[in-house]
Amino acid sequence: MRKTLTATAFVLAAALLTGCGGGEEKPADTGKAASSASPQAEKSEESGGSGVSEGPSHEVTIKIEGEGTGIVMYTLDESETPKVTLPWSKTATIAARGAEQEVGRLVIAAPGHMMTADGTYAPRATCSIVFDGKTVVDTKKDPGKPCSYKFK
Structure with missing residues (x-):
């Protein structure tokens, strides 16, 4: 069990590190006229400032089912480890960006x-991932295992 948790932590850490970066700090306005920027640069800044192309959007839902309260680790539109009460789900509309369109987004x-309300361990939770309305991953036959899905 400890090996599974360690492996899961490494996979999540790799996913977090892969998703980081690109957040350059913009210098303060130096008073230059807006007309000096190219129309393409203005368009890029309006759409998020990165100039990175984005693929089609998809609605993705992650679900954790079971009983009790505990920590869930996930990477969806962001990576978080919230304390939740089961059953729990989170839905986001996401798209592959830049190189993710070639290698995939995880x-x-x-x-x-x-843990149950009386402080005992609850039975292992299951997880599933629903991609554009279709269940693509489900661990009901193997509770306690993490779910992952890569799309381009």
């Missing part, structure tokens, strides 16, 4: 240990 959900 969605991950991993249930941690859940």
Whole structure:
């Protein structure tokens, strides 16, 4: 079990590191006229400032089912580890950006240990990923395992 949790932590850490970067700090306005920027640069700044192309948007839902309260680790539109009460789900509209359109974008959900109200361990939680209305990953036959799905 410890090896599974360690492996899950490494996978999530890699996903977090892969998703980081590109957040350059913009210098303060130096008073230059807006007309000096090219129309393409203005368009890029209006759409987020990165100038990175984006693929089609997809609605993705991650679900953790079971009982109890505990920590869930996930990477969807952001990467977080919230404390939740089961059943729990999160939906986001996301798209592959830049190089992700070639190598794929990874969605991950991993249930941690859940505790019941009386402080005992709850049975292992299951997870699933729904991609554009279709369930693409489900761990009902293997509770406690993390879910992952890569799309381009």
